Every structure is written in structure tokens, then in C-alpha cells.
Amino acid sequence: xxxxxxxxxxxxxxxxxxxxxxxxxxxxxxxxxxxxxxxxxxxxxxxxxxxxxxxxxxxxxxxxxxxxxxxxxxxxxxxxxxxxxxxxxxxxxxxxxxxxxxxxxxxxxxxxxxxxxxxxxxxxxxxxxxxxxxxxxxxxxxxxxxxxxxxxxxxxxxxxxxxxxxxxxxxxxxxxxxxxxxxxxxxxxxxxxxxxxxxxxxxxxxxxxxxxxxxxxxxxxxxxxxxxxxxxxxxxxxxxxxxxxxxxxxxxxxxxxxxxxxxxxxxxxxxxxxxxxxxxxxxxxxxxxxxxxxxxxxxxxxxxxxxxxxxxxxxxxxxxxxxxxxxxxxxxxxxxxxxxxxxxxxxxxxxxxxxxxxxxxxxxxxxxxxxxxxxxxxxxxxxxxxxxxxxxxxxxxxxxxxxxxxxxxxxxxxxxxxxxxxxxxxxxxxxxxxxxxxxxxxxxxxxxxxxxxxxxxxxxxxxxxxxxxxxxxxxxxxxxxxxxxxxxxxxxxxxxxxxxxxxxxxxxxxxxxxxxxxxxxxxxxxxxxxxxxxxxxxxxxxxxxxxxxxxxxxxxxxxxxxxxxxxxxxxxxxxxxxxxxxxxxxxxxxxxxxxxxxxxxxxxxxxxxxxxxxxxxxxxxxxxxxxxxxxxxxxxxxxxxxxxxxxxxxxxxxxxxxxxxxxxxxxxxxxxxxxxxxxxxxxxxxxxxxxxxxxxxxxxxxxxxxxxxxxxxxxxxxxxxxxxxxxxxxxxxxxxxxxxxxxxxxxxxxxxxxxxxxxxxxxxxxxxxxxxxxxxxxxxxxxxxxxxxxxxxxxxxxxxxxxxxxxxxxxxxxxxxxxxxxxxxxxxxxxxxxxxxxxxxxxxxxxxxxxxxxxxxxxxxxxxxxxxxxxxxxxxxxxxxxxxxxxxxxxxxxxxxxxxxxxxxxxxxxxxxxxxxxxxxxxxxxxxx
Numbered sequence: 001x002x003x004x005x006x007x008x009x010x011x012x013x014x015x016x017x018x019x020x021x022x023x024x025x026x027x028x029x030x031x032x033x034x035x036x037x038x039x040x041x042x043x044x045x046x047x048x049x050x051x052x053x054x055x056x057x058x059x060x061x062x063x064x065x066x067x068x069x070x071x072x073x074x075x076x077x078x079x080x081x082x083x084x085x086x087x088x089x090x091x092x093x094x095x096x097x098x099x100x101x102x103x104x105x106x107x108x109x110x111x112x113x114x115x116x117x118x119x120x121x122x123x124x125x126x127x128x129x130x131x132x133x134x135x136x137x138x139x140x141x142x143x144x145x146x147x148x149x150x151x152x153x154x155x156x157x158x159x160x161x162x163x164x165x166x167x168x169x170x171x172x173x174x175x176x177x178x179x180x181x182x183x184x185x186x187x188x189x190x191x192x193x194x195x196x197x198x199x200x201x202x203x204x205x206x207x208x209x210x211x212x213x214x215x216x217x218x219x220x221x222x223x224x225x226x227x228x229x230x231x232x233x234x235x236x237x238x239x240x241x242x243x244x245x246x247x248x249x250x251x252x253x254x255x256x257x258x259x260x261x262x263x264x265x266x267x268x269x270x271x272x273x274x275x276x277x278x279x280x281x282x283x284x285x286x287x288x289x290x291x292x293x294x295x296x297x298x299x300x301x302x303x304x305x306x307x308x309x310x311x312x313x314x315x316x317x318x319x320x321x322x323x324x325x326x327x328x329x330x331x332x333x334x335x336x337x338x339x340x341x342x343x344x345x346x347x348x349x350x351x352x353x354x355x356x357x358x359x360x361x362x363x364x365x366x367x368x369x370x371x372x373x374x375x376x377x378x379x380x381x382x383x384x385x386x387x388x389x390x391x392x393x394x395x396x397x398x399x400x401x402x403x404x405x406x407x408x409x410x411x412x413x414x415x416x417x418x419x420x421x422x423x424x425x426x427x428x429x430x431x432x433x434x435x436x437x438x439x440x441x442x443x444x445x446x447x448x449x450x451x452x453x454x455x456x457x458x459x460x461x462x463x464x465x466x467x468x469x470x471x472x473x474x475x476x477x478x479x480x481x482x483x484x485x486x487x488x489x490x491x492x493x494x495x496x497x498x499x500x501x502x503x504x505x506x507x508x509x510x511x512x513x514x515x516x517x518x519x520x521x522x523x524x525x526x527x528x529x530x531x532x533x534x535x536x537x538x539x540x541x542x543x544x545x546x547x548x549x550x551x552x553x554x555x556x557x558x559x560x561x562x563x564x565x566x567x568x569x570x571x572x573x574x575x576x577x578x579x580x581x582x583x584x585x586x587x588x589x590x591x592x593x594x595x596x597x598x599x600x601x602x603x604x605x606x607x608x609x610x611x612x613x614x615x616x617x618x619x620x621x622x623x624x625x626x627x628x629x630x631x632x633x634x635x636x637x638x639x640x641x642x643x644x645x646x647x648x649x650x651x652x653x654x655x656x657x658x659x660x661x662x663x664x665x666x667x668x669x670x671x672x673x674x675x676x677x678x679x680x681x682x683x684x685x686x687x688x689x690x691x692x693x694x695x696x697x698x699x700x701x702x703x704x705x706x707x708x709x710x711x712x713x714x715x716x717x718x719x720x721x722x723x724x725x726x727x728x729x730x731x732x733x734x735x736x737x738x739x740x741x742x743x744x745x746x747x748x749x750x751x752x753x754x755x756x757x758x759x760x761x762x763x764x765x766x767x768x769x770x771x772x773x774x775x776x777x778x779x780x781x782x783x784x785x786x787x788x789x790x791x792x793x794x795x796x797x798x799x800x801x802x803x804x805x806x807x808x809x810x811x812x813x814x815x816x817x818x819x820x821x822x823x824x825x826x827x828x829x830x831x832x833x834x835x836x837x838x839x840x841x842x843x844x845x846x847x848x849x850x851x852x853x854x855x856x857x858x859x860x861x862x863x864x865x866x867x868x869x870x871x872x873x874x875x876x877x878x879x880x881x882x883x884x885x886x887x888x889x890x891x892x893x894x895x896x897x898x899x900x901x902x903x904x905x906x907x908x909x910x911x912x913x914x915x916x917x918x919x920x921x922x923x924x925x926x927x928x929x
Contacts, residue, residue, distance in 0.1 A: 005429065005535065006038075006044065006045050007045040007049070010038055010041075010045055011101065012101065013037055014037075015098075015103065016098065016104070017033070019103055019104030019105060021058075025058070031047060031048075031051050046426045053583060062106045063359035064109060064116065066619040067116070067356045068355045068619060069353070069354050070352045070354065070624050070625050074130065075132070077120075079123035079126075080119045085158055086157065088216075089154070089157050090154045092153070092216060094107050094108070094110070095213075096208050101583075110150050113147065113150075116356075118154040120132070120356070121155065121284070121322045122282075123158075124159035125159060131315060131321045131322065132322040132323065132354075134324045135324070135327070135330060135333055135355045135625075136324060136327075136358060137328070137615075138326065139328050139364060139366050141366075141579040142361075142364050142366065142579070143361070144326045144328065144358070145180055145553075147326070147358060148165070148286050149181065149184040149185060151284075151286070152249070155322075160247065160283065160284045161281045161282055162249075162281050162318075163247060163249045163283070163286070164283070164284070165181060165286045166252055166259075166286065166287050166311075167251055168288060169254050169292065169293050170520050170552075172518065172552060173552050174251060176552060176553060177288065178190060178224065181221075182221075182225070185209065186208075187206055187207065187209045187211075187218055188218060189207050190223075190226070191224065191226055192226060194225070194533060197530075197534075201533070217246055219247045219249050220247070220248040222250045228258050229250050229265075241278070254289075255293075259307065259311065263313055263314050266278065266317050267317065271317065277316070277318060278317055280319075281318060282320040283321045285321065286326065287311070287323065287324070287325040288326050289326070289327060290327045291327045291330060291333050292327075293307050294307060295332045296308040296340070296348060300337075300340070303343065304342050308349070312342055312348070313344070313346065315346070316344070330355075330611075333349070333350075333351060336348050338352055353625070354625065355615070364579075365579060366579045367604070367605035370579075370605075371598075374808070379491070379587075381593065382591065383593065383594075384593060384594050384595070385407065385595075386406055388563075390405045391438050391563065395439065397442075397444065401447070403451065404448075404452065404455060409455060411436075411561045411592050412434070412455060412559075415513070416483065416510060417486065418585070419512065420502050420508075420509040421497060421588060422584075423509060424502075427584060431528050431531065431532075431538045432540075432556040432558060433526075433539075433541075433542060433558065434540070434557070434558065434559040434560070434561070435554055435559070436448060436541060436543045436562075437543075437544060438561070438562070445517050445543050446517055448543050449516075452515055452541055459510060460510040462480045463506045463507055471499070484499060487499060487502060492588070494587075495588065512537075514541070515540065516540050516542050518542050518543065519545060520546075520547060526540065526542060526552075526555075558585060558588055558589050560592065561592040562592070563592075563593075564594075564597070614661075660881060660884055661881060661882065663879070663880045663881075664734060664735070664878065665876065665878040666727050666731045666877055667731070667805050667876070669856065669876060670728050670874075671871070675726045676874045676875060679726055682725060682875075683769075686717075686853075687771035688771075689717065690754065691772055694717075697712050697713060699711050699814050702816060703812040703813065704755070704757065704810065704812065707756060707757050707810075708756040708774050709753065709813050709814030711753045713751060714750065714751060714752075715742065718851050721851070722735065722739050722742070725875075738879050745849075748884070749848055749882070752848055753848055755813040755851070757852050759777040776855055778855040779807070779854060779857070780857045806852055810878075811850060811880050813852070815845070815846065822845040823845045847882065849879065850880040852879075853876075853877055854877065855873040857872050858871040858874050859871075
């Protein structure tokens, strides 16, 4: 067995030596250096594995992101260049990241980004009264904490004396953040038990930057991993902010009691008598997960929610303050009314001075890679088909079930296999975790834990009983046979290890795995640091609800099983704890999701990437945060991006919508045949019109050779067609608004392209419809696969789970080679060149809007007999609008069905979680009462 500690030492040396070279070293060069170092030190290490990891770290890059800046004459954007600053805290932090295995290039880029961000803050030496409001947008599990720790270090170097880090609404997330602050800024363990262990093992309680920099000046920390902020404890120090020469930091939970205690201490112990504000202490407030609990969800005529009011009050206590929110799901923050003030004339938290969008490193295992890359999606994503029969999406806190779903048992077997494979790769001392999120109720979570523990014991007994037996005899055990079946079915056999090797590793793997229920009532949570200090790995199956759904990092996460009911963008993305970095084991990660969730994740992945693209577009035209907020508010998908009470500024029964750069599709089709019959006749009339009067505009299908495409058709033809096209009620409002938008842009886009989208051949699965001399081969949607499974909705069917009609590349129909080449370059410029087999918004190079017509064969899952089971050639359409950057809007009237859907409580929300501590935390729904 290889030694992981020795391997990490060799790996760090390789990365440190080659990480900043302009050209990456060859494999042979790395092998030679690694072998020489291992021989010199007498290490027993897997050279091949080390070289692969070294090449991965050395080759990775990260962009600096883009910003939107508000006009502010009082702020000197070049103030950093006018001052001589010794970056001691920052340099120590960046060196700590390098020693932790960060690519030197990525660590250097993070340093550049945080320098830019501290420049957006005000110079702390500037006299007078000032405050700044900013927002940093990252990706889920992509390194936001690392970024704001870098900002904390730079701000401390620049002269910010009081730093508040607000870390989520649960103790486990606050503790985790405190540990990160201890390592990256304070330099010493704050947990008493951990201190004793470290002193016994190493003779010091220093950690992180405290070990990197022997002269590290330890900041004053008023909180620890054991204790949140307490006014009495702070008073006992007999010192205020003015009494300490070093920066002071607190890491607090986002709830009313803690925020109130901090406000009171500042008011009573730090504000000078007779003064309304603390005058000479520049303060930085970092709001992690800024879209959660910080938002004022009350109506404008009511007082702000307590958490929001207390944050505003705390900022108002300082003459010099900066607020920076961090989130991966910024929708709610952008909907804050920039003109909103409370009764004390304190303005709300709208990021009026800057919005910065972080780039994720190119080794980030995120939504785009999982849900927008067909091959990756097939490998990593599994559809849950049986959980509804055991633990339904809607169930009571007293729900009982006799056994786990078969799909969950398969996921547990997968975790056992992954632990064994990672051990074979020399990663036995690396944390390895599995996530199970199937209920918001603590009692149900505990029952899941009990049954998971029992099933683990069954697997463990089977493995240990069969150890040493010949392979064919061992497989007579049904549990071991099931593990072998999972090994083959989920393609773990492609990991480079045969079953015989796996079988030898399974006993140790099975013995090492434990379970943990993680919620607000859990006493310990996931204490990875304790295991790391002992040089061991925590191999755990974590079972929970909200605590596993926001902010908490689950280290070494490989297997995820989530069966939850939500369609709000922010909640959905935050539940994706499987996003992040998976060095050396990305190929082993597997995710189980409900079919609907797979579709929603695909949809939100595209919407989130589009949001980031829009920031880049608006950066190029020097747009401000306010204009960006208006653009997002006018986005048609903003209606479900977050909870309705977080959209008070946008919540009118008539909202403004822009379709700039959008694809609008009729993805819900009727169960009745008559509308389809009439629409097919409409298709035929349009084809005849185009063939008779616009034959000179007919072009070859380009990338879609079987399709028939006309380019440069008068917009009036499209408008007349849309006026007669019959749609399911679900799509009626949107199509009506799209027609209004068409009338707004008719002067700018007097011509359209029209594509009759046809398959090259049906493979015997689909029919075709003849229009003149053109045979339009139907697309096929059946109930047989999870990807194309139909779902009934109000007398109709969703065409696919991901609410898409157009297939991969359909928007490229009719483009010539030069235009296709330009489209690929656009995709590459957006860092999506790895996924250019997916739609890359080819409409951006087309220059005109595009109408796509589709015929879809629907296999009705509600009909058992073959008679009337097939709905042949159901027409659907898509309208693809170019992105122009001018956000012309139309009024989008919400009907009562949509209003009820958006305001209903049928979907999971944070404050509905049973593990949400209502006595201790400020619930968004009840704070104002």
C-alpha cells in the first residue's frame, strides 16, 4: 500500500517547481523528477498517480472574472496605487493555498482578483463618512470562501480594523467557516480540544498561515469554533475596537440573537458617548450566502425583516463601512429595490457600487459539465424511478417505510466501491463522503440513517464473510453479487481495476464507512478537521436536509442521492453539493436525482450560464449594477428564479419582459388531437407560402441537412403564422408576450429565418409528414427512458424533462461554414469550447431571429393499450431571438394559474425545513411579527 502523506509531499514539490512555468513539463520530465525525489527521501509512492495529479494542477487556469461598477465620483478606483501597503496577511494566505495543493497559477489569479476587489472598497484612510455595497457572484462549491478569505486578508493589510463574516443560518456552517478563517487568517486553532491534540502532536496550536509565516501577527478573534459571538465574552476582554492595534474579526451565524448581541456590544462598548457612529474604525462586512435570510422579504409598507434590519443597523453604526455579499445564486439580491430605505433612513443591501462575477477554474466540476455535456451527463447522472413509492416527495414528518428504495441501495453500494478504488489510487487518507437528501423532516432523516446503517452492516458482513473465497464461490452471496453488478452496471470497471483487486480492498473499505445525520439538531456534524489532525480520513454517509443544501462543504463528496421537490433556481442550485473540485476521482462521482430535477438542473444550468454571459456583455458596454438589475427583472425566467417574497420589487401582476437573446419554445403539448391537426394544416400553409412566394430565399440546411430553411423572410409572415398557431394554456402568456416583443423589434429585425426541423432518418421510431416535395421526419418522445419521459400537466405533456424542444444544434440550421466557424469561436470565448456539441446560441452569429418548426411523435404514457397510444406529429415551435444588449421590454401579464403556482408552498423552501431552528434563527417568514 502506498503512503498518501509521502505522495502529497512529492506532489507539492512537483507543483511548486513547475507550476509557474510558461510551458507545462512533459510526462517524462515529471516522472523523472518525482522518481528522483522519492528515491532520495526513501518514499514508497505511486509515481504514475502523482504525475497525473501534478499535470492536472499545473495545467489548470482561472480567469479574473468581470465587474459592473456603479458611477461614484467620491470613490477613487486607483487608491491602491497611491498607497504603499505591505501585504503580509495576503501573502501568507496565498502561500498557504499553494502548500495546500492549489495550482500556483490559480493561487496567483485569486490574489489578483482579491486585489481588484479591495480596490472596489473605499480607502480606509479616507476621512469622512462613507459606505460601499457590493456583490460577488461565484459558482456553487467553486471557491467563494477562499475568495472572501483572500479579500479579508487584503482588507486587513490595507487598514480595515473590524471584519465581520456572517456564515449561514446553521451552527455547522458557522463552525466550518470559523475553521477556514482560523486556517487562512487567524493562524491558530480556536477549538480547545483541537488545540490540545495539536500541541500533543506538534508542540503548537498554530495552523494554516500561522505555520506558513513564522512572524504572523495573529488577529484578534472574538469567536471560535466552539462559540459564536457573545456580548458578555467580548466585554470580559476589557477592550474595545480602539484598544487593539491588530485587526479584529468575528465569524457569526446569521440569526437575530447573534446579530442583536453584536449590535449591542458595538453600541454600548465601542461607540463614544454622544456619537451616533463609531468614527475611526473602518469595517468590512462579508455576507456569505447573501441571498439567504439577508433579504428583506416583507412588503414595502411593513418594517424590514429582523435579520435584514439588524444588518442595516450594524452597517449604520460605522462612519466607514463596506458590505460585500457572496453567493452563487444572486437572483434575490438583484431584485432588491435600490431606492429602499428603512424607518431610520438606512438603505437596503442592493449592490449599487459593484457586482463582480468570478470565473471558476477550468477543473471545476459544475453544473455545466454535469448537465450540459451529454457524455458527462450519461456517465454521472442516474434517474430515481422508485423513491416515490417509498419516501414520496410530499410526506409527513411521521412518514414510515419498511425498506430503502432499491436505487438508494445501489447508490450505497457505489459508495463502497468508490472508497475501495480511491484507496487503490493512494487516496486512502483523503476524506470520502456520500450525501443522502430525501426529506426535510428530522425524524424521517433519523429513520433513513437507521436503515442505511443496517444495510451497510449487511454489506459489511457479506464482504467480510466472503473475503479470501474464490471469486465464483464468493459471488454466491447475494449482497456481494449485487456489489459486483453495480461495479459493472455503473461502469466502475472502467476505473482501471479488475474485480479481483476490488474484492481484496472491500473489507477495509466497508469497515471504514460510518453514517451521520446532519441538521440543526445534530451535536457534532461533519468534523473533518479532527480526522485530518490525526492523519486519517473521514468516510461518511451524510443524511440530512437543509443543512446539506446550502453552504456546507462535504469534503470528498463522490456519491449523491437527492430526491427533493423544488423548482426555485436558487434553492435548486444550492442543493447541488456535488459541484466542486474532484482531483483524482472525478470519474468516480455519481449523482441520483428525480427525473424532474434532472430537467430543472439542465434548465437552471443554462439560465445561470446565460446570466454570467449577460454580465460579460454588459461589462463590455460599461453598464452599471442598476441597469443589470433591471435586465434580470425583465428576464422571462425570473418568475421562478427565487421565492416570490424575495421579489417584492419585481412582484407586480404585470411585469416587464425582454426576450433579448432568449429561446422561447412551446414545450407543453396538448393531449387532444384536434389542436395538433389544425397546427399541421398551418405548417402546410406556411410551407406552401414560402415555396410559392419566397423560393429564392431557400438555402441548404447546413449543419441540419435534412431540414428545410428559408433565410430573410419578412417578419410579417412570422407574425401572421404565430397569430394562428394554437398552444397549450401553459404557453399562451409567453407566446403572446413574444409576439408583442416581435412587434417592438420589427424595425431592427424586419426579416426572419424559418426552419422546418427534420431528422435525417427516424431509425424506424418516427413517421414523417409530407409538405409538397418535402418529407419532414418527426422527432420522437416516449415514456420509455428517463431522459425523454413525458409528464402530464393540465391536460398536456411536457415534451422532455428539461423543457426543451430543439435538439442539439437545431439553432444552427441553415448557417453556412463561415457562420458556423464564427459560432464556434463565440462558444470558445465563453469558456465553453468543451461543450460545443451543445447549442452555443448560434443565433448570435445569424444576425436575425429564427422560427423553428418541429413535429413530435408523443407516446401517451396514460394509455395502456396500443390503440390511441401514439399522438403522431404534434407540432411545436421555437423562437430564437438574437442578443443585442438593448433590453426592450414588453408587459408580461401573469394569469391566476401562474400566480398561484409561484406563490404556493408546494415546493421546498428554506424556512420550511424541519431542521431549521426557529427558536434560534431568524425565519424569513416570521421575523416581522
